[in-house]
Amino acid sequence: MTVMPNGVNLTLDTNGASRTDAASAENGPQLEALYNQWKREPSSVDAQWHAFFAGFELGCQQPPRRPGETAKSAAPAAASAKDLLLQSRVDALVSAYRRLGHQQAKLDPLNLIRRRTPELSLDYMKLDESDLDREFEIYWAGERTRLPLHNIIDLLHETYCGHVGIEYMHIENYTIRRWLRDRIEQGRLRKDTLPNAEKKRVLSHLLEGELFEKFLHTRYVGQKRFSLEGGETVIPILDKIVEECPRHGVEQIVMGMAHRGRLNVLANILGKDYEFVFNEFAENYVPNSELGDGDVKYHLGYEAVVNTSTGAKIGISLAPNPSHLEAVCPVVEGKARAWQRRLNDTAQRSKVLPVLVHGDASFAGQGVVAETINLSQLEGYRTGGTIHIIINNQIGFTTSPVDGSSSQYCTSVAKMVAAPIFHVNGDDPIAAVTTIQLAFEFRQQFKRDVVVDMYCYRRHGHNEGDEPRFTQPLMYSAIEDHPPISDIFFGHLVKFGDITPDEVRAFRATFEEKLNNALLKSKVATKTIVPAIRKSLACPELLDPVETAVPMEKLREIGAAITKEPETIDLNPKIKRWLQSRHDMVEGKAPLDWSTAEALAFGSLLESGYPVRLSGQDSRRGTFTQRHSVLYDVNTRERYKPLNNIKPGQATFCVYNSPLSEYAVLGFDYGYGLDFPDMLVLWEAQFGDFANGAQIIIDQYIVCSETKWGETSSIVLLLPHGYHGQGPEHSSARLERYLQACAEDNIQVANPSTPANYFHILRRQALRKIKKPLILMTPKGMLRDPRCTSPIGDFAGGHFEEILPDSTAPKGAKRVILCSGKVYFDLADHRKAEKLDDTAIIRIEQLYPLHEKKLQATVAAFGQAEKIIWCQEESANMGAWPHLEPRLRKLFARDIAYAGRDASSSTATGSHAIHELEQRELVNQAFSL
Ligand SMILES: Cc1ncc(C[n+]2csc(CCOP(=O)(O)OP(=O)(O)O)c2C)c(N)n1
Ligand SMILES: [Mg+2]
Numbered sequence: 001m002t003v004m005p006n007g008v009n010l011t012l013d014t015n016g017a018s019r020t021d022a023a024s025a026e027n028g029p030q031l032e033a034l035y036n037q038w039k040r041e042p043s044s045v046d047a048q049w050h051a052f053f054a055g056f057e058l059g060c061q062q063p064p065r066r067p068g069e070t071a072k073s074a075a076p077a078a079a080s081a082k083d084l085l086l087q088s089r090v091d092a093l094v095s096a097y098r099r100l101g102h103q104q105a106k107l108d109p110l111n112l113i114r115r116r117t118p119e120l121s122l123d124y125m126k127l128d129e130s131d132l133d134r135e136f137e138i139y140w141a142g143e144r145t146r147l148p149l150h151n152i153i154d155l156l157h158e159t160y161c162g163h164v165g166i167e168y169m170h171i172e173n174y175t176i177r178r179w180l181r182d183r184i185e186q187g188r189l190r191k192d193t194l195p196n197a198e199k200k201r202v203l204s205h206l207l208e209g210e211l212f213e214k215f216l217h218t219r220y221v222g223q224k225r226f227s228l229e230g231g232e233t234v235i236p237i238l239d240k241i242v243e244e245c246p247r248h249g250v251e252q253i254v255m256g257m258a259h260r261g262r263l264n265v266l267a268n269i270l271g272k273d274y275e276f277v278f279n280e281f282a283e284n285y286v287p288n289s290e291l292g293d294g295d296v297k298y299h300l301g302y303e304a305v306v307n308t309s310t311g312a313k314i315g316i317s318l319a320p321n322p323s324h325l326e327a328v329c330p331v332v333e334g335k336a337r338a339w340q341r342r343l344n345d346t347a348q349r350s351k352v353l354p355v356l357v358h359g360d361a362s363f364a365g366q367g368v369v370a371e372t373i374n375l376s377q378l379e380g381y382r383t384g385g386t387i388h389i390i391i392n393n394q395i396g397f398t399t400s401p402v403d404g405s406s407s408q409y410c411t412s413v414a415k416m417v418a419a420p421i422f423h424v425n426g427d428d429p430i431a432a433v434t435t436i437q438l439a440f441e442f443r444q445q446f447k448r449d450v451v452v453d454m455y456c457y458r459r460h461g462h463n464e465g466d467e468p469r470f471t472q473p474l475m476y477s478a479i480e481d482h483p484p485i486s487d488i489f490f491g492h493l494v495k496f497g498d499i500t501p502d503e504v505r506a507f508r509a510t511f512e513e514k515l516n517n518a519l520l521k522s523k524v525a526t527k528t529i530v531p532a533i534r535k536s537l538a539c540p541e542l543l544d545p546v547e548t549a550v551p552m553e554k555l556r557e558i559g560a561a562i563t564k565e566p567e568t569i570d571l572n573p574k575i576k577r578w579l580q581s582r583h584d585m586v587e588g589k590a591p592l593d594w595s596t597a598e599a600l601a602f603g604s605l606l607e608s609g610y611p612v613r614l615s616g617q618d619s620r621r622g623t624f625t626q627r628h629s630v631l632y633d634v635n636t637r638e639r640y641k642p643l644n645n646i647k648p649g650q651a652t653f654c655v656y657n658s659p660l661s662e663y664a665v666l667g668f669d670y671g672y673g674l675d676f677p678d679m680l681v682l683w684e685a686q687f688g689d690f691a692n693g694a695q696i697i698i699d700q701y702i703v704c705s706e707t708k709w710g711e712t713s714s715i716v717l718l719l720p721h722g723y724h725g726q727g728p729e730h731s732s733a734r735l736e737r738y739l740q741a742c743a744e745d746n747i748q749v750a751n752p753s754t755p756a757n758y759f760h761i762l763r764r765q766a767l768r769k770i771k772k773p774l775i776l777m778t779p780k781g782m783l784r785d786p787r788c789t790s791p792i793g794d795f796a797g798g799h800f801e802e803i804l805p806d807s808t809a810p811k812g813a814k815r816v817i818l819c820s821g822k823v824y825f826d827l828a829d830h831r832k833a834e835k836l837d838d839t840a841i842i843r844i845e846q847l848y849p850l851h852e853k854k855l856q857a858t859v860a861a862f863g864q865a866e867k868i869i870w871c872q873e874e875s876a877n878m879g880a881w882p883h884l885e886p887r888l889r890k891l892f893a894r895d896i897a898y899a900g901r902d903a904s905s906s907t908a909t910g911s912h913a914i915h916e917l918e919q920r921e922l923v924n925q926a927f928s929l
Pocket of ligand 2: 359360392396397
């Protein structure tokens with residue numbers, strides 16, 4: 001905004017087009033005055049206005065000719081103040097179309113949406129019919145030109161209010177906005193430029209999509225399949241993406257989608273055999289898998305290599321997904337990034353394309369969508385842009401968009417990363433296909449997310465047994481009268497001579513025959529299916545020891561490398577001292593603390609070629625200022641990662657501060673580990689309880705993906721845990737939640753109490769061939785506690801100890817206290833202070849799978865013990881007790897006494913003093929029960 005000396009508020013945008021205030025009639029006289037002032041004395045107005053008036057005069061004298069335009073028709077207009085005023089109003093109109101044209105676009109196939117956009121009217125812009133034949137200047141498709149107003153309006157209307165509505169004016173970056181504007185205004189989305197062969201391909205995909213659904217509808221009446229009918233255009237859209245891959249150098253698509261149309265996509269895009277799809281519908285179908293519980297058919301994943309029409313091969317990986325809508329989004333992003341690493345595509349990220357297909361209600365409603373989109377440009381999480389496709393059937397189960405989103409479109413969340421949003425009418429497959437083509441180009445060019453919101457409808461209820469007319473009578477009477485997309489498109493093609501009715505009839509007949517044959521084969525196949533006896537996933541090898549010790553010499557070498565002061569940066573003096581103390585530890589001058597143990601575990605893995613990825617909130621420094629895995633120059637903030645400076649050729653240590661999200665970040669890291677299994681992937685919660693923000697990823701993926709989908713993962717969750725009197729929210733990592741989910745050796749849950757055991761369990765996780773998630777309770781206050789240290793010898797020898805025996809207690813101890821984690825130190829101190837030497841304290845370092853034999857043998861060493869007590873800091877309804885109690889009772893064939901806090905609804909007291917009292921009390925109990 002420029003405030004002129006004469007008080008006129010006028011605005012010019014940077015490419016020279018005038019707009020806004022100047023368009024209002026009230027400014028007319030001032031504008032004219034300003035113009036006259038400029039004519040009298042050009043230097044008396046501000047530089048921008050000077051340029052504008054000069055340009056305007058030039059434009060009036062030498063209008064550029066349009067192709068075929070004669071000099072006569074482009075005769076110069078008189079440059080009057082009125083012209084100037086009208087021009088500014090036309091400019092404002094053009095700008096309004098660019099910003100708001102999408103509101104008048106014909107997006108809804110059912111034509112039920114009515115929106116008013118007064119800014120697009122002549123009236124609003126204070127133009128009238130008499131101006132329609134006047135010529136005005138317009139900056140269009142990258143060029144300045146002059147056209148009569150009625151032509152300008154036609155052009156604007158066709159471009160911005162056709163079957164594609166485009167939101168791009170919210171994009172702050174001028175280069176991106178202009179790239180889009182030029183292509184949109186060149187007519188990329190309004191012109192039918194598809195060659196005939198492509199149109200036929202689109203029609204065949206529509207027909208395949210539609211006939212496939214109809215076939216299932218009649219053969220498997222009432223069975224849930226979440227039909228795509230009404231939204232079949234998504235099939236040609238996805239096909240176009242695959243077809244465009246070779247041109248853009250994309251080799252792999254990583255895809256996620258929910259229930260709607262999933263079977264259709266599996267069959268018609270990923271090429272899953274129709275026969276197999278039909279098998280899954282058969283009543284006596286039992287999955288051909290020996291392990292695990294499996295999942296319903298519309299959640300299963302699939303891997304395929306498909307051939308494009310040019311013969312190129314494109315890999316497509318469709319991630320399995322749980323019912324929890326949108327939970328798959330971050331998982332797909334993580335998988336895509338892992339694929340990028342696998343294909344050596346970490347610089348450009350152009351060979352691997354993430355594609356997410358969403359429902360309209362889910363995209364608007366699920367917070368994980370925003371969390372995932374927020375990852376899209378971050379150093380540790382970016383994937384070079386995702387193509388989001390919304391199957392916008394304008395309903396979510398029974399809920400209308402007005403009850404599902406506070407914004408006009410379900411896509412508004414994508415604006416937070418300035419993604420362009422293309423709304424397209426699904427009844428116009430050509431528009432949809434040309435739109436996806438542009439969206440793909442955009443992704444490859446700018447490596448940013450882009451959204452294609454395909455408006456459509458849902459021909460049936462939410463599922464096929466559901467009656468939609470109970471809640472949506474009007475919409476469904478419109479749907480009933482609405483012809484299938486293939487009919488509309490076919491009619492269009494016939495009209496323009498692109499195809500004949502005979503060709504379509506022949507296509508239908510051939511395809512139906514193909515489906516019938518597949519059905520026949522499937523009937524044969526399903527008859528012969530013998531229900532497989534489900535084998536348990538139990539994996540006793542999880543308790544086999546793994547060689548994880550590192551020779552002393554190697555430890556010292558690694559230790560020296562990671563504690564060396566970097567030459568390239570100037571360190572904070574406190575960090576210098578910290579490095580020195582760490583150096584003393586690895587030299588054996590002092591016992592090793594927790595974070596040094598971790599650094600040696602990572603360092604030794606990296607040194608021998610195993611990459612490590614650690615991500616979490618503030619993980620680089622460490623929430624408790626313990627890790628310092630990245631060092632900073634005090635003057636320049638230049639960064640240095642000691643763990644990446646061990647030796648040439650070592651594997652890479654990737655450590656990232658994550659955004660403040662648990663759900664998406666854990667989902668991402670979990671997905672990453674799935675497709676890069678040779679990397680040790682760790683996700684760290686700031687405090688353990690924050691992991692419940694990612695509960696869906698834990699419940700739906702981490703603990704059960706192996707049994708549902710045969711997907712194994714070795715992700716590590718680092719969850720700071722322990723009662724220090726810091727209140728209810730910083731004490732408990734909710735150990736009980738993980739233990740409650742334990743069965744069939746699905747995960748490992750550990751609460752190690754020594755740095756050496758932490759070192760060994762991390763190395764075991766990376767070195768062992770078996771892939772199982774590892775849930776680790778990690779310390780907070782104990783990070784610097786001299787009691788929680790290990791001598792270097794414990795790293796050079798031994799391995800992970802599931803049970804830590806008590807070597808100090810006498811054989812004839814009368815009392816055995818079992819415990820896990822930090823409370824051990826309080827118990828040991830109390831025993832020492834009170835000289836209660838007839839008590840043995842045994843630590844269960846790994847709670848699941850429980851090494852029962854080892855535990856039994858360790859307790860048996862104190863055969864005379866009269867009492868076995870379980871002691872924990874957590875309340876009785878929390879911690880390990882509810883899980884362990886029946887198991888310990890069975891194992892030792894006697895009751896186990898409980899020493900710990902009473903059951904409580906909140907995890908811990910808010911008062912530090914009460915915490916101390918409780919802690920003393922539970923320790924006393926352990927020795928006195
Ligand atoms: C997180 C979550 N909450 C609720 C549900 C139950 N649910 C299943 S489908 C559905 C409606 C989804 O609507 P939309 O995203 O528009 O997809 P559509 O079914 O219309 O294709 C709901 C609420 C779910 N699956 N996941
Ligand atoms: Mg919907």
